[in-house]
């Protein structure tokens with residue numbers, strides 16, 4: 001009797017081995033996860049780096065990545081998101097042009113069962129799944145702190161970013177955290193305070209021209225929200241022979257901004273590691289695509305919910321730590337930043 005059962009047992013064991021091999025095989029060959037990245041723009045230098053590093057990370061993790069950029073147009077960005085949803089992405093990552101308008105894209109993604117990650121800029125008034133950015137209030141605080149160190153009293157100009165970008169509001173909030181007590185004390189006089197549509201350098205230049213005209217060129221310091229707007233303002237200052245004489249901030253460590261810093265026409269920029277935000281976001285997107293839970297260390301309220309958030313740390317950069325921060329991190333090459341500076345004045 002036992003003798004007859006033996007071949008049957010062998011057969012069962014064999015079937016078991018084959019089945020487990022098949023299931024192992026299925027595990028090591030999962031469905032390729034698809035990530036959609038919807039970008040506002042590729043205009044500022046940083047966004048191309050964001051895109052390239054994000055794409056490379058998703059690919060290195062075996063995922064597929066589809067990227068679309070909306071060139072600053074809300075209707076285009078919504079329809080590009082719809083298109084990504086139709087293409088069956090597992091996660092939608094959005095860098096919104098307009099934080100309010102893109103709530104609609106989040107709603108549409110959720111209707112299709114797709115989670116949404118807001119990258120760098122928050123999406124307002126919606127059930128956003130996750131937000132990955134920098135501490136943007138801190139960015140504004142760093143800008144104002146550096147400028148106040150150089151100009152503790154006098155006439156200040158604030159040139160902000162796009163009012164449709166929640167970050168622009170946070171940068172201003174941070175700057176005002178530092179300036180407000182000094183304004184109250186009467187040390188600082190905020191003589192001009194405007195946002196710049198679409199972060200436009202030419203709008204920022206016009207703002208600076210107006211501020212100079214209205215105050216008979218009596219401007220002591222400028223807080224510009226990023227390097228693009230700083231570039232516009234520096235242009236206006238140079239037309240009045242004031243370049244290098246009026247301290248001015250920036251943000252992004254754009255090559256043009258870094259060059260101005262070592263040449264003495266811009267006082268500081270804020271370095272935000274694009275490699276860190278792009279890599280982190282791509283990894284989180286892949287975890288979400290697998291349906292796994294992402295652990296976050298923070299929440300940020302978007303006027304509807306407290307959105308689980310990961311916030312990275314920004315760093316102030318001046319002439320003194322350009323090499324230690326921007327060059328050392330491989331963001332720019334020493335010879336590119338110091339291109340217009342005599343070699344004996346390069347930072348050692």
Ligand code: BGC
Pocket residue numbers: 044046120121161165167168199226227251252
């Ligand atoms: C980003 C900045 C950038 C600006 C303009 C902001 O949301 O945080 O790094 O300079 O957009 O693109």
